[in-house]
Amino acid sequence: MKPPEFDYIVATDCDTAVAALARAGGEAKILAGGQSLMPMLNFRLLHPSILVDINRIPGLGFIDETPDSIRIGALTRHFQLETSSLIARHFPVLSCAVAHVGHLAIRNRGTIGGSLSHADPAAELPMMAVLLDATLRIVSAAGSRTVAARDFFLDAMTVDLNGTELLTEIVLAKLPAQTGWGFEEIVRRHGDFALAAAAATLTLSANEIVQARIALTGVGPTPLRAAQAESLLVGRGFDESLGRRAIEAVREAISPETDLHASADFRRHLAGVLTGRALAAAWRRGRRDKSAA
Amino acid sequence: MKKTCEIAVTVNGTVYEAAVEPRLLLADFLRHTLGLTGTHVGCEHGVCGACTVLVDSDSARSCLMLAVQADGRSVETVESLGSIGQMNELQESFHAHHALQCGFCTPGMLMTATDLLRKYPLATDDDIRKGLSGNLCRCTGYEHIVKAVRAVVKTGKKQ
Numbered sequence: 001m002k003p004p005e006f007d008y009i010v011a012t013d014c015d016t017a018v019a020a021l022a023r024a025g026g027e028a029k030i031l032a033g034g035q036s037l038m039p040m041l042n043f044r045l046l047h048p049s050i051l052v053d054i055n056r057i058p059g060l061g062f063i064d065e066t067p068d069s070i071r072i073g074a075l076t077r078h079f080q081l082e083t084s085s086l087i088a089r090h091f092p093v094l095s096c097a098v099a100h101v102g103h104l105a106i107r108n109r110g111t112i113g114g115s116l117s118h119a120d121p122a123a124e125l126p127m128m129a130v131l132l133d134a135t136l137r138i139v140s141a142a143g144s145r146t147v148a149a150r151d152f153f154l155d156a157m158t159v160d161l162n163g164t165e166l167l168t169e170i171v172l173a174k175l176p177a178q179t180g181w182g183f184e185e186i187v188r189r190h191g192d193f194a195l196a197a198a199a200a201t202l203t204l205s206a207n208e209i210v211q212a213r214i215a216l217t218g219v220g221p222t223p224l225r226a227a228q229a230e231s232l233l234v235g236r237g238f239d240e241s242l243g244r245r246a247i248e249a250v251r252e253a254i255s256p257e258t259d260l261h262a263s264a265d266f267r268r269h270l271a272g273v274l275t276g277r278a279l280a281a282a283w284r285r286g287r288r289d290k291s292a293a
Numbered sequence: 294m295k296k297t298c299e300i301a302v303t304v305n306g307t308v309y310e311a312a313v314e315p316r317l318l319l320a321d322f323l324r325h326t327l328g329l330t331g332t333h334v335g336c337e338h339g340v341c342g343a344c345t346v347l348v349d350s351d352s353a354r355s356c357l358m359l360a361v362q363a364d365g366r367s368v369e370t371v372e373s374l375g376s377i378g379q380m381n382e383l384q385e386s387f388h389a390h391h392a393l394q395c396g397f398c399t400p401g402m403l404m405t406a407t408d409l410l411r412k413y414p415l416a417t418d419d420d421i422r423k424g425l426s427g428n429l430c431r432c433t434g435y436e437h438i439v440k441a442v443r444a445v446v447k448t449g450k451k452q
Contacts (some may be wrong), residue, residue, distance in 0.1 A: 001336040008298065008315035008361060031362075038357040039338035042318075051315070055362060079351070079412075103427025105342065106410055108351040109358070190423040 003041035005052040011057055014139055018053045018166050022141035028052050032075060032114035035106045060168065061111070063087060072170040074113025078125075082107060090174055091132065093181035093199055097124045100183075103191040113167045116149075121156045122193035122218035123145040124185070129170065130223045131199050131215035134240035137169040146171075153222035163191045176211065179203040180286025182278030186270050188261070195262045198250075198274035202238070202282040209233045213278070214246070219256040226250045229275070238283035246279060247272040300364035304329065305373040313360045319353075320344040322360035323370060331371040334401050335429070342428030345401040346370050352408035371400035374407070383407060383445050383452060394432030394439035401428050405444050410452040418443060 011017035021028050029048035031037060032055065040046045054060060054075060061075035063084050070090050072081070081087055081098045088095045101107055101115070101124050115125040116136065127137070129149035136147050141164065152160050161167065185197035196218040203211035212233035214226040229249035236242055256267035297312040304327060311326055318337075323329045323346070335341035337356045344355040347369040355368075375381040380388065383403055389423045402425065409415060409424040430438060436445050445452070 002318065002321075003359075005314070005316055008359070010361075031359075034357050034359075034362075035339060035354075038359075039350040041316075042338050042356065053362065103342070103405075104356050104412070104424060105352040105405060105427060106339070108408075109353050190426040273379050 001042050003038070003214045005049050006041075006048050008053065009050060010053045013057055014054075014060070014168060017052050017054050017057065018139055018141045018164065020050065021166065022163040024048075024050050024052075024164075027263045028163070030054055030114075030117070033077065033110035034101065034114075035110040036118045036120065038115065047268075048154075051258055054166070060113075068174055070172045070174065072112055072172070074111060074167050074169060076112050078102070078107035078110045078112070078115075079104070081112060081266075082120060084131060091172060093183050093201060094128050094132070094172075096153060096181075097128050097185075097197075097199060100124050100185050100191070100194075100197075100250050106191070112170055116152070116170070117159060117161060117167050119153055119159045119222070120155050120193060121221050121223075122195075122197075123223075124194065124197065124217065126153055127197060127199060127215050127217035127223035130225055131201065131213055132172050132175075133213075135171040135173075136167055137171065138165050139168050140165040145167075150225065156221040174203060176203045178205065178289055179284055180282040180284065180289060182281030182285070184274040184281075185281075186274065196267050196270035197275060198278045200275070200278040200282045202233070202279065202286045204283075204286040207237050207287070209236055209238065209283075211262070214250065214275060216250065216254065216271055216275070219254040219267050224254070226253050226275070228253055233279075238279060243279055247276045250275045298361045298364070300361055301353070302360070302363045302365075303367040311360075315359060315361050317360045317397055318356055319346070319348075319358040319363050319368070320355035321354060322363070326360070329370055329372055331400050333397055335397070335401075340429070341398070341401070342405060343398050343401040345404040345428065347408065348405060349410075350408075352405055369404075371403055372374050374403060381452075382448065382450060383410070383441075386441040386444045387438070390437045390441040390444060392433065392438040398428060398430040398432075402430065402438055406445075409450050410442070410445060415442065415446045421446075 027049040031053045064071045134149040183199045201213045206220040212230040217223045229246040251272045256264045258264045301310045333343040335343035339357045
């Protein structure tokens with residue numbers, strides 16, 4: 001239960017971090033908040049030759065507003081997100097979801113970049129990135145690129161990062177006016193990973209849904225969007241029967257696994273129930289929020 | 294690459310300088326290098342919360358931090374809260390409400406509660422329970438720990 005030996009580098013900027021990653025040829029690990037990496041090191045599930053500590057890179061933890069988006073630096077701690085007035089104003093669904101991440105001591109240290117890069121299949125922030133169609137900025141010694149959150153999560157704990165790349169920024173396009181949201185999660189104990197969770201945004205115009213987004217986590221190897229259920233909703237007003245059809249579409253679209261925490265059937269059941277609740281909340285908030293930007 | 298790193302960490306107001314292996318956990322640095330055994334080590338993978346300390350005033354699990362990461366930082370352990378015969382308000386409340394039995398989880402409970410009391414209103418017992426959900430206690434059933442924290446919330450004093 002002690003980490004194996006490794007070399008340790010404190011990166012002072014992103015350039016030195018990615019240069020160190022390139023030198024290590026994929027054998028390095030980035031140490032951000034350490035709330036997933038450190039347990040894996042303690043268990044000796046990982047044996048990196050070198051740890052590149054990015055915690056002291058100035059300016060990598062920030063929440064900034066542009067006219068049409070909110071930019072979040074990869075080193076932004078969960079507690080910063082949880083208490084950010086910018087996030088509360090523009091993405092209340094994210095404020096709500098991040099309060100469900102781990103416990104206070106974990107939220108004080110854990111980072112959004114770390115959570116997305118680690119990609120636990122039942123984590124809340126990867127699901128939020130997928131729900132909100134985040135754009136991720138990634139740098140390496142070879143240059144920089146962007147990738148859509150939808151294309152980033154490849155498999156359980158496997159993302160579109162090649163071991164010499166560093167996720168630096170998450171960009172969220174602001175939501176249209178009259179967008180309501182819902183977030184629902186079932187856990188055995190507050191702060192645990194979700195047995196299942198569902199989140200939704202509904203953008204309304206004249207009591208009709210013009211855009212629907214539904215994301216789920218804990219029901220497959222990666223967070224996912226329920227495209228079928230989303231398309232069912234568009235052009236309609238939400239009611240109980242439409243909700244039931246969306247729930248059925250979600251249950252058909254997912255293939256959850258059985259593990260020691262819950263059976264596949266139970267997870268499928270939960271995913272439907274939580275989707276129904278999240279949609280009802282999103283509809284209610286969207287209707288109430290007619291003037292909101 | 295050198296085998297050890299020179300670090301200077303302020304622990305409970307005193308600056309300690311040491312040469313440590315990069316892989317040394319902050320929890321082991323506190324206990325073994327400095328002899329501050331008030332911080333307890335339970336699971337060593339961030340589940341039990343016993344090793345919780347404050348790093349630059351924010352609670353953190355010291356088994357999930359390297360000692361080298363604390364270089365230049367300020368760490369507060371349970372030893373900073375009070376002393377025998379002169380416990381702080383939160384410790385007194387734990388005592389008064391029988392919030393510990395074997396005491397193994399208590400340092401982590403106290404440090405977590407200290408941070409919770411500073412950051413959240415803790416308006417309901419449910420809020421306190423959620424806040425303490427990352428700290429395991431196998432003796433008390435939590436009832437008396439929640440009561441102890443509740444009593445401090447009611448005094449309204451800053452921790």
